């Protein structure tokens with residue numbers, strides 16, 4: 001349990017508003033009924049601000065504004081080059097506020113400040129990338145010589161509902177906002193209730209960059225209230241969701257009656273496979289970073305490490321020693337490597353897994369709150385070894401600084417263990433053997449594979465998971481495909497070849513019937 005702190009313990013950084021509001025049709029507003037919820041700061045677990053708690057009526061207003069902006073505003077019909085200019089101005093503004101954004105993000109989420117700074121830069125990059133993509137984009141056109149020409153007429157889908165999680169909130173919002181806006185959609189964003197602080201910054205950044213009113217709308221609130229109303233709203237054309245697998249399943253069902261387009265980025269339990277011929281020092285660096293950066297609250301965390309038995313003892317000894325040296329501390333301290341978990345509810349959940357793990361495997365590091373941090377959601381980097389594949393800590397997503405290490409005997413065994421969960425988001429392979437690397441990459445069930453690397457992604461490549469980790473892939477032009485309609489237009493070249501129903505009656509000698517018209 002965490003010790004409650006008083007509000008006076010808390011240093012609230014500059015830039016935190018007196019209240020977090022919705023942003024609808026170009027204005028910051030409270031909930032129509034005045035509902036709010038308290039937002040906690042994760043090193044003290046005190047409420048540092050009240051946020052508007054959106055209800056169905058607030059979602060209605062946001063969707064109506066987005067619909068108006070889509071039907072009668074300039075944004076969807078603007079030339080790609082003009083939209084790209086706005087997106088580039090947004091990127092400039094995000095970059096210019098890098099330090100402020102990082103400070104607010106770190107304060108709200110508990111992420112170490114040095115890692116939050118990277119998030120703001122990456123968010124800006126997303127806008128630049130999609131600005132370039134829409135200007136350079138090409139579409140399919142096909143010709144059947146002398147008969148037909150076909151081309152794709154691309155247009156924005158409409159009103160996009162964007163629902164995002166609390167880990168790296170600003171950056172993950174940019175993943176959805178940038179392609180949705182680039183495509184010409186109008187949007188309603190529902191950020192995670194644990195971390196609503198940074199989302200409000202978009203409103204000012206967008207307005208100053210020249211995004212027309214009503215194109216971006218923000219409704220804060222609880223998932224089961226504001227999120228649910230957005231998913232079920234008949235005026236919303238698609239939902240892009242990132243979050244837990246169980247929430248994704250519920251959203252999938254709730255979106256069915258209104259037949260919305262869905263993109264789902266869900267949970268993960270990604271394996272890192274360390275073969276005996278790997279560069280062990282590099283593999284150590286990468287697998288430590290992979291699960292302990294971002295406090296382990298990372299969907300693609302390498303939270304299961306599978307190590308060949310011939311190097312197992314050596315790898316484990318070095319891994320445990322490094323894990324024990326990781327600096328856990330206040331998120332605002334630039335030397336901190338692991339900060340505070342986002343929320344006491346989440347902290348209790350992670351600690352529940354740590355307790356379960358003690359009965360399932362051998363605890364080799366961590367497993368408790370560090371002694372020098374008596375309050376707040378802190379957990380020392382936790383390493384379980386000799387973890388059997390039947391253990392919950394091997395099978396279930398923990399989403400904290402907790403790793404499970406398991407030995408394997410040969411390549412087939414490694415692949416079998418890697419695939420032995422319901423998830424299929426990422427996989428990491430460490431080997432110098434080219435043939436083994438590609439063979440295992442092909443056999444592992446994951447949407448994304450990194451060979452001799454942690455999670456570093458070229459924005460052009462697809463992002464997404466398989467199995468319980470997601471539906472559909474975003475990233476690069478795939479994101480634009482999701483946010484656009486692709487209408488196929490077919491044009492006859494030369495003569496029109498139509499069966500002449502009712503004109504002459506059936507005449508088997510009629511060349512139309514004889515030769516041309518009975519084709520599919």
Ligand code: NAD
Nearest residue numbers: 164165166191192223227228243244247265266267268299
């Ligand atoms: P969550 O599912 O609890 O919440 C995500 C969002 O959904 C929040 O905004 C929440 O308010 C909203 N929500 C909750 N219930 C809802 C409902 N019934 N209807 C509509 N919206 C609802 O997830 P979280 O705890 O915020 O985030 C952590 C999870 O996100 C982890 O499982 C992690 O793996 C996953 N994640 C996945 C990716 C990816 O790209 N695959 C990236 C980041 C995080």
